Amino acid sequence: MRKAFIFTVAAAQLAITPAQAQMLRTMPHGPYECALPGDASREAWLPQEKESFRIARASRYRNDQGRGTYILKGDELTFTAGPKNGEKLRRTGTNELRSINEDGSTGRLICVRAG
Numbered sequence: 229m230r231k232a233f234i235f236t237v238a239a240a241q242l243a244i245t246p247a248q249a250q251m252l253r254t255m256p257h258g259p260y261e262c263a264l265p266g267d268a269s270r271e272a273w274l275p276q277e278k279e280s281f282r283i284a285r286a287s288r289y290r291n292d293q294g295r296g297t298y299i300l301k302g303d304e305l306t307f308t309a310g311p312k313n314g315e316k317l318r319r320t321g322t323n324e325l326r327s328i329n330e331d332g333s334t335g336r337l338i339c340v341r342a343g
Contacts, residue, residue, distance in 0.1 A: 253300045255283045256323055258343035264336050279337060281312065304328070 262279035296310015317325035327335030
C-alpha cells in the first residue's frame with residue numbers, strides 16, 4: 229500500500245510539472261562558411277575562414293583545427309566537443325546560423341551552408 233501511495237504521489241508530481249524538453253535536431257550536412265558584415269563602401273562580407281566548419285553525420289563537425297560534436301536544441305546549436313567546444317550559434321534559417329553574444333542576443337557573425 230505504501231508503494232502504491234508513493235507511486236501515486238510521484239505520478240501526480242510529474243503531471244504537475246511538465247518536462248521542458250525540446251526536440252534534438254541536426255543541421256543539413258555540408259560546409260558552412262562564416263563571415264562578418266562589411267559596409268557599403270567596400271566589401272559587403274568579410275570572410276572569417278577560421279570560424280568556418282563542415283557539418284557531417286551523427287551530430288559531428290570538423291574544421292581546420294580538428295573534429296568534434298554538436299547538439300541542436302530548438303534553435304540553439306552548441307558545440308559540445310572539439311576545437312569549437314562551448315561556442316553557441318542560433319539557427320536563423322534552414323541553412324543559416326548566427327553567433328550568440330554573452331548576453332544572449334544575436335551576434336554579427338553569420339554562417340551559411342555553402343554546398
